[in-house]
Amino acid sequence: MPREDRYDRVKRAVDISVSALGLFVSAPLQAVIAAVVLAAHGRPVFFRQARPGLHGEVFELVKFRTMRHPDDTHVTDAERLTGVGRFLRSTSLDELPSLWNVLRGDMSLIGPRPLLVDYLGRYSPEQARRHDVRPGITGLAQVSGRNxxxxxxxxxxxxxYVERRSLALDLSIIGRTVVAVLRRQGISGEGEATMSPFLGSALSSDHGQDRVVGA
Structure with a gap:
């Protein structure tokens, strides 16, 4: 069996085991977070959005909602992002429901972050290789500067990451993720409450980032 096939099988087994255990262990915490989000933001508690996964196939990403609904006084992301939402993002607690995506096979624990479906036509052929693997809750970019x-x-x-992926690299990324979360590094792009949109390689600015509208 080729090395990459063995790695992919082991990684998928780890994803299933860890995500199932994580969902079970974190269930009480997620219940508390859901209650806090409901009180702070109202319904719905979860943010759901179509994202491209392996080979660009679209799935529904699930996270805790971190923004209030837009209204006359809360229009921009900076205005809509609440204190509760900012805390959930900075601690990555908003990502806990995404363990369900990992268990289903939409995502992996480690891999490139799933971005917006609109971006699929904006990637260069080289950049599009990020979809050669399942997207991850955390990844090499997230521990190397994040947003x-x-x-x-x-x-x-x-x-x-796609070219060098291995269990050793995955373990390294997990360790670095813990450090990044504890330090709350790179939560937002420069001058952004969240992230600014990717317009394509020829159009994006030096500091352009992805804004997840409505998250």
């Missing part, structure tokens, strides 16, 4: 990276640097790291 403070330029789009080009971020995609280069995604492709680097």
């Amino acid at each position: 403070s990276l330029s789009w080009e640097d971020r995609f280069a790291l995604d492709v680097d």
Whole structure:
């Protein structure tokens, strides 16, 4: 069996085991978070959005909602992002429901972050290689600067992960993820409450980032 096939099988087994255990262990915490989100933001508690996964196939990403609904006084992401939402994002607690996506096979624990469906036609052929693997809850770009990276640097790291993926690299990323979350590094792009949109390699600015509208 080729090395990559063995790795993919082991990784999928780890994803299933860890996500199932994580959902079970975190169930009481998620119940508390859901109650807090309901009180702070109202319904719905969960943010759901179509995202491209392996080979660009679209799935529904699930996270805790971190923004209030837009209204006359809360229009921009900076205005809609609440204190509760900012805390959930900075601690990555908003990602806990995404363990369900991992268990289903939509995502992996480690891999390039799933971005917007609208971006599929904006990638260069090299950047599109990020979809050669399942997207992840965390990944090489997230532990190398997260949203403070330029789009080009971020995609280069995604492709680097695709080329070098291994269990050793995954373990390294997990360790670095713990450190990044504890330090709350790179939560937002420069001058952004969340992230600014990717317009394509020829159009994106040096510090352009992805804004997840309505998250």
